Amino acid sequence: MNVTIKDVAQRAHVAPSTVSRVIADNPRISKETKERVFKAMEEPGYYPNAIARSLASKMTYTIGLIMPRSAEDAFSNPFFPEVMRGISVVAHNEKYDLLISTSGNEEEEKQAVINMVKGRKVDGIVLLCSRTTDELIPWLREEKFPFTVIGKPLDSKGVCWVDNDNIGASRLATNYLIKHGHKEIAFISGSLEFVVSLDRLDGYKLALEENNIPFVKELVAQDEFSEDGGYNAMMRILKQKKPTAVVVTDDIMSFGVIRAAIDYGLRVPQDVSLIGFNNIPLSAYANPPLTTIDISTFELGVKSAELLLKILKNKDYMADHIIVPVKLIERKSCIKR
Amino acid sequence: MNVTIKDVAQRAHVAPSTVSRVIADNPRISKETKERVFKAMEEPGYYPNAIARSLASKMTYTIGLIMPRSAEDAFSNPFFPEVMRGISVVAHNEKYDLLISTSGNEEEEKQAVINMVKGRKVDGIVLLCSRTTDELIPWLREEKFPFTVIGKPLDSKGVCWVDNDNIGASRLATNYLIKHGHKEIAFISGSLEFVVSLDRLDGYKLALEENNIPFVKELVAQDEFSEDGGYNAMMRILKQKKPTAVVVTDDIMSFGVIRAAIDYGLRVPQDVSLIGFNNIPLSAYANPPLTTIDISTFELGVKSAELLLKILKNKDYMADHIIVPVKLIERKSCIKR
Numbered sequence: 001m002n003v004t005i006k007d008v009a010q011r012a013h014v015a016p017s018t019v020s021r022v023i024a025d026n027p028r029i030s031k032e033t034k035e036r037v038f039k040a041m042e043e044p045g046y047y048p049n050a051i052a053r054s055l056a057s058k059m060t061y062t063i064g065l066i067m068p069r070s071a072e073d074a075f076s077n078p079f080f081p082e083v084m085r086g087i088s089v090v091a092h093n094e095k096y097d098l099l100i101s102t103s104g105n106e107e108e109e110k111q112a113v114i115n116m117v118k119g120r121k122v123d124g125i126v127l128l129c130s131r132t133t134d135e136l137i138p139w140l141r142e143e144k145f146p147f148t149v150i151g152k153p154l155d156s157k158g159v160c161w162v163d164n165d166n167i168g169a170s171r172l173a174t175n176y177l178i179k180h181g182h183k184e185i186a187f188i189s190g191s192l193e194f195v196v197s198l199d200r201l202d203g204y205k206l207a208l209e210e211n212n213i214p215f216v217k218e219l220v221a222q223d224e225f226s227e228d229g230g231y232n233a234m235m236r237i238l239k240q241k242k243p244t245a246v247v248v249t250d251d252i253m254s255f256g257v258i259r260a261a262i263d264y265g266l267r268v269p270q271d272v273s274l275i276g277f278n279n280i281p282l283s284a285y286a287n288p289p290l291t292t293i294d295i296s297t298f299e300l301g302v303k304s305a306e307l308l309l310k311i312l313k314n315k316d317y318m319a320d321h322i323i324v325p326v327k328l329i330e331r332k333s334c335i336k337r
Numbered sequence: 338m339n340v341t342i343k344d345v346a347q348r349a350h351v352a353p354s355t356v357s358r359v360i361a362d363n364p365r366i367s368k369e370t371k372e373r374v375f376k377a378m379e380e381p382g383y384y385p386n387a388i389a390r391s392l393a394s395k396m397t398y399t400i401g402l403i404m405p406r407s408a409e410d411a412f413s414n415p416f417f418p419e420v421m422r423g424i425s426v427v428a429h430n431e432k433y434d435l436l437i438s439t440s441g442n443e444e445e446e447k448q449a450v451i452n453m454v455k456g457r458k459v460d461g462i463v464l465l466c467s468r469t470t471d472e473l474i475p476w477l478r479e480e481k482f483p484f485t486v487i488g489k490p491l492d493s494k495g496v497c498w499v500d501n502d503n504i505g506a507s508r509l510a511t512n513y514l515i516k517h518g519h520k521e522i523a524f525i526s527g528s529l530e531f532v533v534s535l536d537r538l539d540g541y542k543l544a545l546e547e548n549n550i551p552f553v554k555e556l557v558a559q560d561e562f563s564e565d566g567g568y569n570a571m572m573r574i575l576k577q578k579k580p581t582a583v584v585v586t587d588d589i590m591s592f593g594v595i596r597a598a599i600d601y602g603l604r605v606p607q608d609v610s611l612i613g614f615n616n617i618p619l620s621a622y623a624n625p626p627l628t629t630i631d632i633s634t635f636e637l638g639v640k641s642a643e644l645l646l647k648i649l650k651n652k653d654y655m656a657d658h659i660i661v662p663v664k665l666i667e668r669k670s671c672i673k674r
Contacts, residue, residue: 097458099436101435102426112434285592
């Protein structure tokens with residue numbers, strides 16, 4: 001039951017060439033005729049050709065999502081499935097599909113977004129994470145294409161974004177360790193090209209400052225958001241310093257940090273306390289169970305999609321942002337010194 | 338730089354109405370003219386309108402993926418992100434996007450597939466899991482729409498599918514427990530509406546039979562693929578029988594089974610040994626670390642996407658299937674009796 005232009009033309013009582021012109025959005029076709037043709041496309045028992053319809057209605061009922069790393073890595077870290085779960089729930093309730101593009105690097109990421117926008121494949125885009133050098137945000141803003149960002153952009157003017165209070169969250173984690181008597185506190189995060197890493201470093205520094213603890217740059221390391229990344233960062237720190245506690249801004253990295261400590265002959269938490277970020281399911285089952293900052297990853301996804309749908313329903317929606325609260329989950333990876 | 342029909346017409350040296358007819362795939366336009374118009378759409382510096390192009394070329398360079406449960410549940414169980422990771426890696430290498438539809442029930446699942454197919458939103462579909470009552474497979478086969486299935490369908494005639502040897506895998510797990518001296522072995526799986534659950538039940542029965550252990554139906558329970566599902570199934574069994582070991586065909590369910598055992602005053606593995614399925618990352622960190630069957634979830638995703646791309650490149654590709662091998666991962670949740 002493949003649909004032809006001719007079928008639609010018959011139903012709408014117009015010439016086939018008129019249907020073609022409607023599909024191509026020819027400005028010389030009257031609004032009334034367009035509506036009649038679309039109606040014919042939607043009649044019961046007839047499966048509308050979504051491509052032709054979206055060409056004309058300019059709606060795809062699809063949300064674009066760009067995975068900011070290689071496909072292989074993105075789904076390894078439970079952060080992304082969990083964000084996607086939040087976005088999916090909202091999309092499903094509003095009858096939107098999700099179009100997902102994975103990108104191996106920044107250039108591919110940009111190309112994926114351009115393809116979605118210029119190819120009119122999606123009605124709006126949710127960007128995950130923002131880089132300090134991000135060219136996508138100014139580009140999307142200039143194109144006036146609807147989008148939201150998970151992660152506050154460096155330049156957030158005119159942008160709708162959803163994030164935690166990252167400075168506050170990191171300050172909370174660091175203060176928790178300080179209250180447990182720690183002074184030699186290391187800080188391990190992802191690359192400082194991500195705004196979130198910069199903000200969390202600031203929160204760490206702020207907590208130290210408030211407690212008159214000097215900042216020691218050898219106690220700070222950045223690496224990839226992976227188990228190996230955590231391992232390598234911790235090893236670099238241990239070769240120079242002996243922290244009694246570590247703030248690690250990603251639970252998966254935390255597992256690598258624990259492994260590095262063990263390889264170095266240290267026990268967690270007896271010799272080194274550790275607080276993670278994200279509260280991924282694995283963190284409760286880790287050995288020791290991780291004390292961690294729950295950033296409400298699912299909610300970040302939900303709010304980013306809800307915000308995008310608001311924009312889609314009202315093109316004049318003003319730039320807005322939502323701060324999703326964090327909470328500290330106490331388990332067994334920190335002890336009093 | 339929004340693209341108009343007029344721009345394309347100028348580049349292709351044809352009338353704008355000809356471009357409209359090409360977009361609408363009018364049979365009266367010659368192949369040469371069509372090619373000239375498409376070429377004009379693809380000239381450097383020009384972003385092709387993917388919708389118009391796909392209307393004519395009939396290619397979307399998109400793979401459809403239907404999540405067979407509510408969006409909320411699908412991403413909670415690490416099986417799905419991991420399958421998706423496999424599919425994404427192949428899609429990314431071949432420059433395909435992924436269109437994901439989540440469905441709350443079987444009816445929504447069917448509607449999602451029909452929308453993708455009839456709306457020409459995707460070039461092919463990967464179906465996850467097959468139900469014994471599946472109407473989708475006969476429908477897709479009749480439509481001659483390219484698709485692959487992860488999970489062997491009950492009626493696999495003319496279908497390309499990827500799966501483990503589920504009977505063999507479950508037999509392997511059960512035999513492992515028998516070799517450890519267990520005879521009262523419970524079997525907990527997902528609903529028997531899924532072919533995979535039926536096959537695994539068969540493998541369990543086969544192992545019992547080979548070892549002259551009678552099949553006891555009170556030792557078998559099915560429930561949802563979730564922690565709570567595992568908990569409830571184990572509780573139902575414990576109210577009637579005292580197994581010394583359990584085969585649980587999903588690691589997430591295993592966590593619920595462990596919780597039920599503990600609530601019942603039993604220790605794992607001292608009182609009850611347990612072998613899981615899937616080897617999700619969490620299983621290594623569980624308490625006790627789970628002995629489990631690694632079904633190579635990532636590979637299932639990779640192979641399903643590779644098989645789909647083969648079909649897309651060769652419409653005459655014959656029905657085919659790929660068996661992805663499993664392996665038993667020994668950890669600490671089983672002991673000798």
